[in-house]
Amino acid sequence: MSLDGKRLLRMLTQRELMERVEEAKFATVRQATARRERALAANQQRRVELYTMGGPEVGFVDPAAERGRSAYTVRVGREIATSRNALEAGRRQEEAQRLQLLESRKDRMAIEALIERLRQQRHVKQRRRAARVADEWSARDWFAARTEMEGDS
Numbered sequence: 794m795s796l797d798g799k800r801l802l803r804m805l806t807q808r809e810l811m812e813r814v815e816e817a818k819f820a821t822v823r824q825a826t827a828r829r830e831r832a833l834a835a836n837q838q839r840r841v842e843l844y845t846m847g848g849p850e851v852g853f854v855d856p857a858a859e860r861g862r863s864a865y866t867v868r869v870g871r872e873i874a875t876s877r878n879a880l881e882a883g884r885r886q887e888e889a890q891r892l893q894l895l896e897s898r899k900d901r902m903a904i905e906a907l908i909e910r911l912r913q914q915r916h917v918k919q920r921r922r923a924a925r926v927a928d929e930w931s932a933r934d935w936f937a938a939r940t941e942m943e944g945d946s
Contacts, residue, residue: 801908808901815890815897822890826883833876840869 796804843866 796907796911798908798911801904801911805901805904805908808897808904812894812897812901815894819887819890819894822883822887826880826887829876829880829883833873833880836869836873836876840866840873843869 843862
């Protein structure tokens, strides 16, 4: 199957469309990663706020309040761990999507390079054809001038 100009242009259009789809996917994954980063920062801030509240006042300690504070501390720790794991998974997914986008761009650029090479080849053929026609006319003119000179002598 030959790759003529029209076929290459159709392929280029299709590759450009695929690249836009990959860009949209990458943007979506990047937004999800940013959301995960914000969630992790919020959970870490909750832990900082918990620690700045301090412990119970000196004197009477309410066991129920301490159990609640302890349970909340454990819960915040688990949420931070979950957020951190989700963020790492999101970053891996983002990297995979980025590589896919780069591959899509390479495909498009390869098609563009083929189109440009065909265009240059066509241009070279046209220049050669024009040079050949000009040479033929020059040869005819030279021959006509030469025969006139010989005929005048």
